[in-house]
Structures are given as structure tokens and as C-alpha cells.
């Protein structure tokens with residue numbers, strides 16, 4: 384069996400894996416990405432990039448590449464027959480715009496960038512199992528080359544597990560999702576539309592079927608800029624009857640009741656809609672082993688407020704890469720044990736607030752009332768957008784930040800058990 388040797392082995396070439404590899408290669412680590420699919424590959428997603436995600440892409444020097452795609456200015460919220468348009472807020476770090484980029488294009492762009500930074504990319508190769516799993520870490524991964532059927536041993540000092548929501552490799556290292564945390568489920572499809580270059584992404588907060596009955600979940604319409612729009616609907620496990628929901632039915636009803644101005648043919652999505660799961664709020668752990676770290680969806684990093692996972696995949700990948708580089712330089716693997724605490728510092732309280740929010744909005748009566756009140760006030764909705772997209776200014780004493788801090792301080796005191804019940 385042939386063998387290859389690296390400083391860092393990254394399992395998965397999605398946003399988390401490509402960002403980990405980019406930052407690690409930049410820091411001088413000899414890095415390999417193992418990706419089971421051949422790029423460009425489809426990935427079920429809303430394709431929406433918030434200002435936070437755009438910032439991370441820009442940090443990876445991808446501004447010019449992003450410019451080729453559809454840039455949008457903010458969010459239009461629709462509920463109770465009202466509509467509110469909200470620009471992304473001004474922020475000292477994050478831009479006041481986002482992009483919609485199909486994942487086949489986005490993920491290829493980011494992985495190619497990692498290769499430019501020095502990483503090796505092995506596509507069509509699947510990490511089957513850890514090599515020599517023991518208490519002091521793993522030696523690498525056994526990898527199946529799908530084109531030749533050959534098994535290859537990839538050995539490495541460090542391993543980043545970036546294999547997405549189902550994270551089979553992560554599970555083989557003992558990772559598990561905390562079932563008390565919320566989980567998302569979403570489905571999306573593409574339709575042709577003349578409004579493919581709208582400057583707003585749209586979010587439907589009270590989705591109804593054709594008979595006018597309320598349906599669980601939130602709908603989105605993201606203009607892709609290539610003659611098509613990405614239409615989808617998602618819901619949280621905190622919703623009543625979550626397990627009985629038929630997402631294909633939800634999707635079809637949502638498409639059939641889309642506002643007329645999108646001019647879609649709801650019966651003719653470009654291809655059959657597909658769905659997936661969104662592990663949230665840091666729900667998967669342990670996140671660190673002796674020589675490995677979980678990043679992105681494999682660590683359950685999606686933001687429960689808005690279902691955004693791409694940015695958190697980039698951010699967790701970047702943090703993990705910096706720890707791998709430090710551990711390598713100091714020849715001290717204990718550096719990696721800081722990872723869970725660093726994640727907690729960055730996202731712990733915010734995700735706790737989000738988990739409580741997820742619990743509250745699981746109640747259909749409450750959510751109807753909240754959106755009814757919210758839709759009467761542009762200011763309130765702009766505040767909600769800022770909080771939900773995690774765009775508050777750090778250490779700022781602006782009204783928005785003060786209001787959020789007040790809520791967060793209360794939530795900090797709520798015992799974990801109460802959030803989980």
C-alpha cells in the first residue's frame with residue numbers, strides 16, 4: 384500500500400476544510416486536503432454569504448474572485464402581508480454587503496486558493512478510517528482513491544476533521560451531537576426568474592400553504608445572478624411536530640405561494656430540490672483530541688439564529704489552523720487543548736442566546752406574535768437582523784449593542800439545564 388506523509392491532513396474540502404488548509408499552508412505547514420467528491424461539486428445550500436462570510440473570504444484574498452458573483456445589499460423580510468427592506472448595517476470590520484454564490488463555484492474557488500497557498504488537493508479520495516487510533520491520537524487516515532480503487536495511507540502529525548454535517552470520520556474518533564441542542568433541517572431548489580439580480584435576499588417569516596394554513600419554518604429566496612434564484616425553506620428541531628414534517632411538501636407549497644413578482648414556474652425547478660441537516664450552536668464534541676480538531680459542520684458550528692454555516696466553517700477552520708501551526712512550532716500537542724475554550728470564548732454566550740431563541744420560536748403562537756410586533760417596526764427588525772447575523776460591534780455602547788448585551792447578561796445566568804430542557 385502506498386503512503387504519503389504531511390504535517391496536516393484535512394478531511395473534507397468544503398468551506399471548513401479549505402479555510403483550514405489555506406491558513407495552515409500560509410503558516411508553513413505541509414498540508415493535504417482529502418475530498419471524496421470531484422470538484423466542482425454540487426452542495427445543497429442556500430448559497431447566501433453574509434458580511435461575516437465576505438470578510439473571511441476577503442481575508443483569504445478572494446475579493447476579486449467574489450466580484451464575479453451576485454452582490455446584494457440587505458434583507459427583505461416578509462410576514463403578515465408586510466414587507467421590510469433592511470440594508471446590512473455599517474460595521475468597522477464587516478462590509479455592508481453580501482454575495483450569493485453557488486457552492487459548486489464558491490467551494491472550488493476557496494479550495495483552489497488553498498492550493499495556491501501551498502496545500503495539496505486530493506479529490507475523488509475518501510478518508511475511510513483513522514490509522515492506528517490510540518489514546519495519544521491517530522497516525523493519519525486510510526484513504527480510498529475512487530478512480531483507481533487503491534487504498535493509500537496518509538500519515539500526518541495533525542488531522543483537521545472537516546467532513547460536514549454527517550461527519551462519519553469525526554464519529555469514528557468518538558464525536559457525538561448533543562441531542563439537547565437544536566438541529567436544523569432545510570431543503571432548496573433553483574428556479575429561473577427575471578429578478579435574479581435583485582439587490583435584496585428575501586426571507587419569509589410566516590409561511591403558509593395554498594389554503595392559507597400556517598406551515599412551520601422560514602422560507603428564503605436568494606437571487607443568484609445567473610438567471611436563477613435559490614428558493615428554500617428550513618426549520619428547527621425545536622418546532623412542534625418537527626419529526627413529522629415532510630420537507631418536500633413544505634418546499635412545494637412554499638414555491639407555489641411565492642410572491643408573483645419572482646415570476647417563477649413553481650412546477651419546474653431546474654432540478655429536483657434537495658435537503659440536508661444543519662448541526663448548530665457548537666453541538667458536536669469533543670472538538671479536540673490529542674492531535675485532531677473538528678471544524679465547521681463536523682463541530683456543529685451553524686448559527687441557530689439564521690442557519691448560516693459557511694462563515695463559521697471558515698472561522699473555525701482558521702482558528703484550528705493557527706493552533707496546528709503553534710503546536711507544530713512548539714512541538715507541543717497540548718496547544719490543541721485550548722481549542723474548545725477559544726471557541727467557547729468566541730461563540731459560547733452568543734450560541735446560548737441563540738439556543739434560547741430557538742426554543743422560544745419553536746412555539747408557533749409565540750413566533751406569530753413576535754413577527755407581528757416586529758413587522759410594525761423597521762428599527763426593531765434592523766436590530767434583529769444585526770443580532771441574528773452576528774454583526775454587533777464589539778465593545779460598542781450603541782443602542783443595539785446595549786440591548787443585546789442586556790439580553791445576553793440575563794441569558795448568561797440561565798442554567799444550562801433550563802436551556803436544554
Ligand SMILES: Cc1cc2nc3c(=O)[nH]c(=O)nc-3n(C[C@H](O)[C@H](O)[C@H](O)COP(=O)(O)OP(=O)(O)OC[C@H]3O[C@@H](n4cnc5c(N)ncnc54)[C@H](O)[C@@H]3O)c2cc1C
Pocket residue numbers: 394395396397398399400417418419420426427428429430431432508509510511545546547548551552569570571615657658659660661678679680681685690691692693694696
Ligand atoms: C439546505 C441548506 C441550506 C443552507 N444555506 C446556507 C446559506 O445560505 N448560507 C450559509 O452560510 N450556510 C448555509 N447552510 C449551511 C452550510 O451549507 C454548511 O454549514 C457548510 O457547508 C459547512 O461547511 P463544511 O466545510 O463544514 O461542510 P461541507 O460543506 O459539508 O463540506 C464537507 C466536505 O467534506 C467532504 N467529505 C465528507 N466526508 C468525507 C470523507 N470521509 N473523506 C473525504 N471527504 C469527505 C464532502 O464531500 C464535502 O465536500 C445550508 C445548509 C443546508 C442543508
